[in-house]
Amino acid sequence: MFHPWNFQPGSAADSDVAMENLKKKLSTGDWVLKREYRDNSKNENLNLVADNEAKKVSVWIVQYRDRAKPSLGITATAGCYEVPEGAKVEKF
Template identity: 65%
Template sequence: MSDDDTPKTPFSGTASTDDAVAAVKAVSSQIFDFAGVPAKASKAGPGVSACGDKDPKKYFQVYHPWNFEPNSGADTAVAMKHLKEKLNTGGWVLKDEYYDNSPNKNLNLVADNDAKKMSVSIVEYGKRGTPSIGINVISGCYQVPDGQKIEHS
């Protein structure tokens, strides 16, 4: 949902930063479950950023980049297969699937969930020494409730 990919970032409604972060964490957990293989996730938590050219004191986005590392390197491809299938269910729509220009020609998936006003981009790093999957969940634009401030993490 970056400005490069879509003409306008969707409005996600009014929410405190804590509530918006919780919503993004819930989507990240859903993506973890979609992968369907035993794995560990990196500990990095969500961050908060400005939302395009909107007033940075009133509007914000939440992003959550994290790494999914299957217990078995061979499960990386299995997880990507599951993700590809699941990101066309439950409100998710797989918008793009391509191999990047890196020497490893990594598989990339991009999906949106219009109801949740969330996007996810996924990159398979299957040819690394420790195979993993890079995942970034990003929200639409939230407006902070009147009288509250945006809490940057």
């Protein structure tokens, strides 16, 4: 499963708060914050990458703070390790 979506906080300051909260939460429980970095774009967007090995899920979050409408780009990736009973795998 690969699922991207976008979240728009009320302001750039709100996106800062959201990223700080995410950094804290993605370092608890089964979550491990794997990378925190600024990309090489003009705005040097903050990126967070975290994994949850127990649930086989990863998340990549990009803070687009310096846009007219600040937002967080969120992409979740999860593996499918077992086909449910009675279902068939579609191959592309």
